[in-house]
Amino acid sequence: MTPFTYARAQDAGDAIRLAALGDAKYLGGGTNLIDLMRETVERPAALVDVTGLSGAIEARPDGSILIGAAAKNTAVAEHRAVRERFPLLSRAIVAGASAQIRNMATVGGNLLQRTRCTYFYDNECSRCNKREPGQGCDAIDGFNRMHAVLGASNACIATHPSDMCVALAALGAIVHVQGSGGTRSLPLTELHRLPGDHPEHETELAPGELITAIELPALPFAAHSAYRKVRDRSSYAFALVSVAAAIDVQDGIVRDVRLALGGVAHKPWRAWKAEGALKGQPANADSFRAAAALELADARPQSANGFKIGLAQRTMVAVLQGLSAKEKQP
Known part of the structure; x- marks a missing residue:
């Protein structure tokens, strides 16, 4: 592991100031970052501990919820x-990891976790454009059963690992961030x-910007929702396919x-095309x-993951x- 310094931030402004002093990474629960540092995939010169920032969960009268980024x-x-x-x-959070990891991991860190592509983690023998730009992508001609069928490119076919983020995408969540230039959402x-x-x-965050909160806008019919994760084993594993859904049906429409x-x-x-077609x-x-x-019409499978297209369709249905069926129940 590369040597690094450590500092604990008192608030968001302090964290941003500390991160600006060098090549720093924000440290929440560390359930992903520390693993990557051990594998020398991540080599920050400094860690800024942000676990002392707000982790409050505010349920508002209008039906929305504001979640501090440090919330477990x-x-x-x-x-x-x-x-x-x-x-x-x-349901998505519970499906995502064991109780031990959920007790450590923060919401802000979950949003920023990096892919679990085997080639990304193999810092010794594999080429990875995400890890070292310009190297190439060994997954394209390699073992790619877990990889992307939508939105991929010739440079990378990795998938995002988070279950929580899939649910947040469906719910129209808003991410609040703060940086040296102020706050934005x-x-x-x-x-x-x-x-x-x-x-x-991987994200639209500017250097040094810090996620401070996640907002869930009011969505009354989200009380009638589900998350389903299809994986290779019933114990904790990353999704082959997962679906987050909420639906509002009236008179069968x-x-x-x-x-x-x-x-x-x-x-x-976010399945924008399917949503538009269903309304x-x-x-x-x-x-x-x-x-x-x-x-899934624009899906482009690799040599070993074409099954994901049909699996995603069947799971959505x-x-x-x-x-x-639950909507129809009295």
């Missing part, structure tokens, strides 16, 4: 307002970048719907299948059918 994943998953207003978020769907020619640039996919792209994939349509299997097919 367990605290979010178990919060009563989150479970009642946005149950898919609780951006939609979660715009935080992460697709790889393009520069997969090393889809009034509104939110959908996002995990395990299929370089970022949490105003009958809430039945035919509509769900057509919308799912439309969303199954989740939407399950939610629609």
